[in-house]
């Protein structure tokens with residue numbers, strides 16, 4: 001029987017491989033994997049099972065006319081270079097699911113797809129690269145979506161191991177996630193250490209100051225977060241094990257490019273637009289000689 005749905009995944013790195021490994025199990029659609037470099041034989045290890053992706057990645061749609069769904073799993077700084085490929089993958093009916101960190105994700109494909117066919121997401125799925133062909137995912141993915149056209153259809157489409165939750169306050173939750181990951185990431189780079197190092201060096205007040213500054217920018221963008229958000233993040237921090245590292249810090253340690261424009265750089269550029277000073281952020285950028 002011919003598959004009725006054509007699903008594409010662009011960016012077969014950590015997150016793209018997680019989705020490919022779980023979506024390939026579905027027989028009711030045809031999966032297409034797209035990546036810059038050619039990849040095949042990727043293994044994805046979940047806590048209870050390892051999946052093997054045998055399918056080889058492609059660099060274009062080739063014989064295919066159109067995709068029903070396109071999942072984009074690129075890093076923020078990959079989008080510019082990938083623009084023409086993204087454009088070629090979006091057909092007249094293609095719905096696009098953006099899976100990346102940051103805020104206002106649709107801006108990264110502005111003009112390439114009508115807004116009503118774009119689904120922004122927040123993803124919870126810490127995944128590490130073990131080698132060029134192997135990843136370790138510490139949990140099955142949880143995707144949060146805004147309540148909008150297409151969200152319910154997408155939710156019904158996903159297999160049980162991909163948990164999809166629609167939330168009313170998507171913008172607020174996106175800001176909360178962005179503030180936590182950018183402030184904790186920036187602090188870890190400053191301290192050059194994990195949660196244990198932050199605890200030992202008593203850097204919690206600095207963490208709180210970064211959060212308070214980021215909340216000022218959220219407020220300027222009409223996102224009002226409860227005053228207790230600082231304490232909520234402090235409490236969350238205390239529950240983390242000493243060895244926990246943020247993704248920003250892991251990228252820093254491995255000399256990989258950091259997604260500044262999705263994290264601290266995004267907050268700083270919004271601060272510049274609003275004319276709001278962020279002295280703690282600035283002190284860290286200056287100390288580390290960081291250009292964000």
Ligand SMILES: NC(=O)c1ccc[n+]([C@@H]2O[C@H](COP(=O)([O-])OP(=O)(O)OC[C@H]3O[C@@H](n4cnc5c(N)ncnc54)[C@H](OP(=O)(O)O)[C@@H]3O)[C@@H](O)[C@H]2O)c1
Nearest residue numbers: 011012013014015035036037074075078082100101126127
């Ligand atoms: N990893 C995590 O734990 C995690 C968790 C939550 C959210 N996120 C977010 O999810 C997003 C994706 O992250 P990731 O960790 O999956 O990134 P990643 O491992 O770096 O994967 C990105 C993939 O995109 C490919 N790519 C880059 N430019 C391309 C282009 N022009 N055309 C085609 N393919 C291209 C890369 O190919 P090459 O191999 O050829 O470079 C790579 O395979 C990021 O925003 C990240 O912050 C990640």
